[in-house]
Amino acid sequence: MDCVTRRLHRLVTAAVVGSFAFSSTVMAGGQLTVLCWEGYADKSFVEPFEAESGCKVNAVYVGTNDEIVSKIMSGSGTADLISPSNDTTMRLVSADAVSPIDESKVPNMANFLPQFERPAWDVKDGKLWGVPYGWGVIRVIADPAVVDPKTDTLGFLWDAKYAGKLSVWDDIETVYTASRYLGFKNTYDLSDEQLEQVKAKLIAMKPNIRKYWFTTGEMGTLMASGEAVGGNSWESTIVQLRADGKKVADLMPKEGRGGWSDSWMIVKGAESNPCVYPFLDYVSSAKAQALAHKVTGFGYPNVKMVDELDEKTRAAYTELGMTDPATLTNVDWWQPVKRRAKYLEIWNQVKAASK
């Protein structure tokens, strides 16, 4: 496309979007389109917001970060707000697809855990580009009756004692895990030789693997039935197991653990939508995050969120250390991986290799 047609294209888009924006502001309160994960615009907390602000929220759910990127880049999804993860946020900033956040308009951010005040994955050129939201740490878990709960290294995943008794995530996070164990500092930007070493390490782990799990619920079932005695998973698996009265050790490997964190970002041009900042501040409030936690089970950055939880949920949440900044000291937060296709190829090679 040459320059003129591109400009024309942009003009037409602007006119169309503008007329929509105009017609929606004419209606009381206006409209907000959010492109997010399921559970991030749940009725339970979005309806009070709609009643309070008069803004109608249209949620479009996505399954992967790529979906968000491709929709925003191709311009096929006219959204105001998006909720990408920390391995995607910077890519959108670099692509000039999002607008910076005016922190003064999100006063609830003052109550965020220090790690989420200005996290690296949301800051560029001194500006904040996203409001942190749901987060979690990839937990390294084990059955304390079989694995010493004081184990402080990922090394046990390779211990021949546990042949056929471990289960790890069927995801490139497991590639990251092996990279951390090998001591690579550039987990998200590994060279070909490093990737080959990671691959060999993961193939060496295979005799210990009972199954690569696909959903956190599946990992819970594997642990509960004794098919697996350890591996990695999300917080929800631990909560599920503990709720069923099973003991599960939440190990603290010195090599570090992976961490994911989603952020609300404003799609370029949407900052003028009067519903954007009220929504951002609302979802950052302790009350809204407590309601969201009930839906997703994820961690949320507002420290005061725990006070809004019911006693049982609060106990489970604090037991996971979600309110304790110390939990977050040795977390290797996800970053954009430029050669993700290569990482995935390595992961598929590991899976296809025979034990």
Added chain:
Amino acid sequence: MTAMTTIERPVELKGTSIRSARAIERRRLLLWLVPPLAWFTVFMLIPYATLLYTSLGHVDDMRFIPGLSLDNFVRVFTVDPYLSVILKSARIGLMTAVFSSIVAYPLAFYLAFHVRTQRLKFLIYLLVIVPWWASYLVKAYAWKTILGSGGILNVGMQNLGLVHEPVRLFLYNEFSVDMTLTYIFTPFAVLSIYAQLERVPTSLIEAARNLGADGWMIFRRIILPISVPGVVAGAIITFSLAFGDFVAPVLVGGPDSVMISNVVINLLGVAFDWPMAAAIGLVIITLGLLLISASGWLEEKTQTRF
């Protein structure tokens, strides 16, 4: 002048009416052809063309760059693990086809020759089909609860004192994938073999009996040769269904039972490498066409004419 026209007119009219009738018929034929042609275009030609177009390009930073490169096809055959996973899927498909045929044949045989009353035949027929009313996922999941360490099989064996601790060999390996797929797809083999066995004329069997052939001989010389095309057709169906499966390896497969459809899904979702996924798709479609042609030839060759 007037008289002439009056005489000639009917003749002329007749000629045009035949011609116009033919034209109408041709037009009508075209009209009848429109739906299948449209269907073929919309659901076959355009998707395959899109697939080919996609496979020749590449992805750069989440954006599709069109191109005319065969790199992706070269990668399918040269870069690990694509070809090996295709072969593994083919092996699982083949095992499923073989096991399904073995399980299905006696049942189809019984159904075709030994069930005398229509009602019983209908009942058995129904029993074969009824599992298909339940979701595929539920059935695959059920095998977890049968084969698992705390599953029915293990608990039963422990209660009988056959083993002292759970046998872990049943679940999460290629065997459990083969087993699950065989269970799920066997009805297709039953129906296909049964349809062929139904074609065996009773007169042939009676004639053979009159000539002194025993049951085994009748089976070996008459029924088996006639039933081969049914077995082949059933095997092709079960092979194809199992080859393209992606649920069983996820649910009951072990650490190394990854199948080609799982890889394609990963490429589409996690890696966003649509061109590579399209290339694998085309390779599989080509292999599928070759297989179907071969089986068509085989079926034709083994078909017995009466």
